[in-house]
Amino acid sequence: MSQNSETQVPKINVSLEENSKGHEQDEQIKPRQTRFKIPTIQNSRDDMYRQQQQRQKDKQPVIIQQQPGCSTLGRPKGGGLARMGGGERQKVRLAPGHSALDWSELNKKVLQDKSRSNELLYGLRTLFEDKDQLAILERINSENMDTVLKLYRFNIPCHLLHPPLRINEQLLRLHQKNEREFWTVIHGNVYCVGSYMEFHPGGSEILVHYGEKFVDVGFWFNKFHRWVNYEKLLQNCYIGKFVKDK
Numbered sequence: 188m189s190q191n192s193e194t195q196v197p198k199i200n201v202s203l204e205e206n207s208k209g210h211e212q213d214e215q216i217k218p219r220q221t222r223f224k225i226p227t228i229q230n231s232r233d234d235m236y237r238q239q240q241q242r243q244k245d246k247q248p249v250i251i252q253q254q255p256g257c258s259t260l261g262r263p264k265g266g267g268l269a270r271m272g273g274g275e276r277q278k279v280r281l282a283p284g285h286s287a288l289d290w291s292e293l294n295k296k297v298l299q300d301k302s303r304s305n306e307l308l309y310g311l312r313t314l315f316e317d318k319d320q321l322a323i324l325e326r327i328n329s330e331n332m333d334t335v336l337k338l339y340r341f342n343i344p345c346h347l348l349h350p351p352l353r354i355n356e357q358l359l360r361l362h363q364k365n366e367r368e369f370w371t372v373i374h375g376n377v378y379c380v381g382s383y384m385e386f387h388p389g390g391s392e393i394l395v396h397y398g399e400k401f402v403d404v405g406f407w408f409n410k411f412h413r414w415v416n417y418e419k420l421l422q423n424c425y426i427g428k429f430v431k432d433k
């Protein structure tokens with residue numbers, strides 16, 4: 188009876204070491220078999236890499252998706268305009284308290300407090316105090332004198348004036364005195380960028396340089412950063428519409 192039971196028990200001829208190896212293998216997580224490829228970042232990167240390799244094999248040019256003039260990407264090959272407004276980063280070191288967040292906080296406060304209306308605009312009062320400037324202002328705003336009066340009497344924020352104040356090149360140049368009082372035109376809109384100067388990631392020098400050189404810096408603005416929402420960023424710096432004088 189005892190002999191029979193001995194023969195029924197299978198002999199396990201595995202050493203302890205081998206046995207533990209077997210368990211390790213069991214514990215290894217096996218890759219899940221899926222019929223469809225799960226779209227992950229890694230998968231799409233692998234796909235892009237494979238496509239690039241294939242194109243190189245077929246001797247096709249590799250097209251890198253890149254926004255033209257995007258300075259946050261690497262320096263593009265070639266010179267001339269390809270490098271202007273892109274390639275190398277040209278950001279400056281901003282002073283403490285001059286981050287994008289600080290600018291946003293400052294603007295929120297100015298918008299909420301009526302007594303701070305037009306606080307970020309420099310040189311606005313001289314439009315009325317200087318006789319010559321007032322004469323030009325009245326001439327080019329002859330059709331919207333209401334706007335001029337609203338601004339003069341109630342100091343309504345310029346961005347809320349409808350129709351907007353009209354500014355010509357002569358007035359613009361008179362208000363490009365220094366980095367504080369510096370008016371500039373972006374796509375036909377006049378802004379006093381004096382308050383923004385120290386917050387500008389590209390520095391104040393470039394704003395002054397291009398502002399003095401060109402009447403409208405819109406083209407250059409787009410060259411450097413067409414994704415920047417200047418209308419929102421400079422809402423409290425808005426003066427009015429730029430008009431060409433006859």
Ligand code: HEM
Pocket residue numbers: 258259275276277278279371373380387388389390393394397404407408411412415417420421
């Ligand atoms: C007055 C309106 C302007 C506003 C509100 C403005 C705003 C900005 C902002 C938000 C950035 C950071 C962009 C980013 O990190 O992606 C920037 C960078 C820069 N801006 Fe302006 N900008 C203005 C005008 C200009 C003009 C007229 C020029 C040149 C003609 C210019 C040249 C630059 C440069 C060179 C940089 C650094 C780009 C880099 O190296 O990444 N900006 N600006």
